[in-house]
Amino acid sequence: MTFILEGVHHVGITVRDLERSRDWYTRMFDLTPDAINHGSGPELAQGVQVTDAELTFSMLRIGSTRIEFLEYQVPVGDDFDRRNCDVGATHVCFEVDDIEGAVADLTAKGAVFSSSPIEITEGHLTGSKWAYFRDPDGIQLEIWQSPR
Template identity: 35%
Template sequence: MNHIGVPVSDLARSVAWYADVLGIVPNGVTISATNPAIGAVVELENPSMRASFALAGDNVLLELIQYDNPRPEPFAGRNCDVGVMHLCFEVDDLDAAHRELVRRGVHVNADPVVLRDGEGVEAGALAGTKILYLRDPDGIQLELFELPDRPA
């Protein structure tokens, strides 16, 4: 995988939020485009967009994209809606990350959940994994994921 593109409503705000809250710092690569050929590729008439790239993890780029034309609609998708995707970031200590997110006033959907077999969950190989969902400034769903310690 090369990169994941995420349309946002305010590029500067999102770049700052992803850097400050998730530690995903821009790598200095930015682009802007108002090109009919690019419009054809993304199926938008007369698009105007700006984007900033940041390294997320060891080898995946996160591309935050602001379209100035056409004006985007606010994000309104639910996790169950077709086409809605979420980004998942692995953390070493989900409880500490949760406390820090709450301290910063970040929207956290609910307290962390540990995946365990039973009570409507068949966790299988992911048993013991902790998960947490949160939202970025545009309401886009993100997930934090802590894998359990496994005996060697």
């Protein structure tokens, strides 16, 4: 290998409404969003593989990683419709120190979890707990607590 993989810089999520997503994630996780940026032109369209692409984007920093939100003004994309079992479906997992406290806090802020936290009882992840919920666009999110 001729390069060094240094980590994950960001995870990109295409959203319907950039401001709504920035506000929702900021409120849910007490984060501060970066500036809103705009992009268009032939280089961008070629780079993102979307003809005539025009978009706005912004990042939220979580530790050393970022989530990038992208809203395409041109073309307007389809709504998210993936099930967790569909090829290409992804999710973002946030590590928390207290999953029960996180579920209570996020639920009070409007999150809807698909179940109570589930504890892993076998294998090398024994003692870990996780729970799924979705953002306003239906993007799958997860919170995770490692064993204490």
